[in-house]
Amino acid sequence: MNPAALFGRSRDGDPGLLPDPRLGSPMPWVIAIVIALTVIAAASGLGLRNAASRASADLNGGVTVQIISAAPAARNQQADAALALLGRTPGVAGAQRVAQDQLDTLLAPWLGTRPGDSIDDLPIPALIDVRLDGAATPDRVKALQDAIAAVAPAARVDAQAAWLTPVFRAIATLQWLAGGLIALLTLATIAAVVLAARNALAGQRETIEIVHMLGGTDAQIARVFQRTAAMEAAAGGTIGLIAGVVAIVVLSQQFSALGSGMVAGAVLGWSDWVLIAAIPLCGVVLAVLTARLTVLSALRRML
Amino acid sequence: MHEPDAEIVQFDNVGLRYGTGKEALTDISFTLYPGRFYFLTGASGAGKTSLLKLLYLAQRPSRGLIRMFGTDAITLPRERLPGFRRRLGVVFQDFRLVQHLSAFDNVALPLRVAGVAEREITKPVDEMLDWVGLGDRRQARPATLSGGEQQRVAIARAVIARPDMLVADEPTGNVDPDMALKLLRLFESLNRLGTTVVVATHDVHLIQKVPESLIMRLDKGRMSDPTGALRYPPRRAAPAADTVLSAAGRDAGGGPPLGFAAK
Numbered sequence: 326m327n328p329a330a331l332f333g334r335s336r337d338g339d340p341g342l343l344p345d346p347r348l349g350s351p352m353p354w355v356i357a358i359v360i361a362l363t364v365i366a367a368a369s370g371l372g373l374r375n376a377a378s379r380a381s382a383d384l385n386g387g388v389t390v391q392i393i394s395a396a397p398a399a400r401n402q403q404a405d406a407a408l409a410l411l412g413r414t415p416g417v418a419g420a421q422r423v424a425q426d427q428l429d430t431l432l433a434p435w436l437g438t439r440p441g442d443s444i445d446d447l448p449i450p451a452l453i454d455v456r457l458d459g460a461a462t463p464d465r466v467k468a469l470q471d472a473i474a475a476v477a478p479a480a481r482v483d484a485q486a487a488w489l490t491p492v493f494r495a496i497a498t499l500q501w502l503a504g505g506l507i508a509l510l511t512l513a514t515i516a517a518v519v520l521a522a523r524n525a526l527a528g529q530r531e532t533i534e535i536v537h538m539l540g541g542t543d544a545q546i547a548r549v550f551q552r553t554a555a556m557e558a559a560a561g562g563t564i565g566l567i568a569g570v571v572a573i574v575v576l577s578q579q580f581s582a583l584g585s586g587m588v589a590g591a592v593l594g595w596s597d598w599v600l601i602a603a604i605p606l607c608g609v610v611l612a613v614l615t616a617r618l619t620v621l622s623a624l625r626r627m628l
Numbered sequence: 629m630h631e632p633d634a635e636i637v638q639f640d641n642v643g644l645r646y647g648t649g650k651e652a653l654t655d656i657s658f659t660l661y662p663g664r665f666y667f668l669t670g671a672s673g674a675g676k677t678s679l680l681k682l683l684y685l686a687q688r689p690s691r692g693l694i695r696m697f698g699t700d701a702i703t704l705p706r707e708r709l710p711g712f713r714r715r716l717g718v719v720f721q722d723f724r725l726v727q728h729l730s731a732f733d734n735v736a737l738p739l740r741v742a743g744v745a746e747r748e749i750t751k752p753v754d755e756m757l758d759w760v761g762l763g764d765r766r767q768a769r770p771a772t773l774s775g776g777e778q779q780r781v782a783i784a785r786a787v788i789a790r791p792d793m794l795v796a797d798e799p800t801g802n803v804d805p806d807m808a809l810k811l812l813r814l815f816e817s818l819n820r821l822g823t824t825v826v827v828a829t830h831d832v833h834l835i836q837k838v839p840e841s842l843i844m845r846l847d848k849g850r851m852s853d854p855t856g857a858l859r860y861p862p863r864r865a866a867p868a869a870d871t872v873l874s875a876a877g878r879d880a881g882g883g884p885p886l887g888f889a890a891k
Contacts, residue, residue: 532728535724537710538713539718539741540710540714541710542710
């Protein structure tokens with residue numbers, strides 16, 4: 326792409342007012358860096374939102390009943406009684422006792438799996454995974470606790486979402502952080518374009534004065550700078566988008582390898598990708614508007 | 629001499645001061661009428677260029693009133709300035725050509741700025757460049773042109789859109805006498821088509837070549853002959869001047885190409 330071919334000669338009605346008014350050779354690279362960081366920040370924010378939303382949906386109606394009793398027989402008896410009660414309780418969509426081998430698998434990292442070890446003898450609570458047909462509100466959990474207490478005094482009822490409340494809070498904070506980063510990057514783009522446009526204007530001052538004297542309008546002059554800003558932002562935005570997407574793909578592959586259920590939920594949907602693809606376009610619009618306002622504002626100070 | 633009713637420019641007690649210095653122009657009052665040919669004379673530093681800057685709206689006066697084309701030029705909103713400037717043709721003393729553009733593109737610039745279609749630009753610009761003797765330098769950049777050639781490009785640019793008023797600051801200072809006469813003929817032709825011409829010059833011989841011209845004289849920032857009544861030199865017989873100018877025209881191969889104006 327040769328900007329001089331566009332701006333040095335008349336083309337598409339452009340009066341060929343100014344020589345290649347490049348806003349500055351670093352501009353596309355600055356835009357590329359900003360766009361890449363924005364893409365990563367936006368993808369992170371969207372991924373976290375998706376993870377939180379999926380986890381929240383999964384846990385929303387989830388309730389865990391723990392039968393905390395050191396005596397295996399009492400534990401099993403109360404667990405069966407609680408299960409039976411839950412099966413009759415309105416609003417309970419399903420209840421299932423977590424199998425012992427699943428518990429063993431969960432506890433293995435902490436308690437060990439050496440031959441000869443037996444964790445059956447440990448006073449591990451019996452767990453019942455309950456699905457309600459709606460949200461596990463504090464009132465419903467309390468009512469369930471009261472009902473179960475009658476048949477299983479050692480039972481403790483917890484909303485599963487409650488366990489992840491601090492995690493959700495952290496995710497919300499990270500989302501705000503991503504939003505803040507995007508806002509800062511937007512300001513950085515504006516500042517970079519303003520500085521570049523002012524420099525370019527200073528370099529073209531004499532030509533601009535001549536064009537003014539010949540009856541050229543501010544809008545005609547500003548258009549030349551807008552086109553340059555658009556071209557440089559488009560070039561930088563494309564590079565930034567590619568770099569950002571590559572970073573997202575690499576990061577997502579590495580997080581997927583963690584095998585964490587929560588992280589697995591941080592998948593970007595097609596609408597998220599559309600949003601991410603729109604970031605360079607927003608960058609171009611922002612650069613063009615900023616260049617226009619900067620140039621018009623400077624030209625207004627000339628006669 | 630009967631003056632037309634509608635003046636094209638009216639200055640009334642105009643003063644111009646740069647910064648906090650003394651006034652470069654003081655109490656300037658005069659009226660320019662459409663279709664007239666004016667010379668502005670005065671010694672170096674008398675304020676000719678300052679006065680021309682006010683005329684081509686590159687400077688606002690410090691005081692006084694200026695009306696142009698029937699409108700108060702001092703309170704003219706900035707967004708209306710381009711429209712006014714398109715009615716003016718200006719030959720700057722330092723040419724002020726756009727360095728990155730060729731001679732052709734420099735001459736075409738006023739037409740392009742005015743939004744004239746590209747297909748309507750080539751022929752008149754080529755003809756104008758031929759007329760000023762630069763037909764073979766169309767694609768030359770200003771930096772590669774001599775001072776006289778640059779001046780001719782500047783003049784071609786000033787007249788290409790057939791302005792209502794042509795303001796020229798020492799327009800023949802860098803050209804040989806034959807070319808000076810030829811350019812003067814160009815101004816006269818434009819003038820006959822109705823353009824008001826204002827030429828600032830020291831060159832008495834140039835003034836002598838236009839017997840119908842009116843003279844404004846500046847002396848230390850003041851107008852010493854605002855009405856042009858003190859004509860200098862005394863009026864000469866028109867045929868003599870015509871003979872000289874016609875001879876220049878014949879050498880150039882006919883009249884100037886001013887039939888293209890894009891208004």
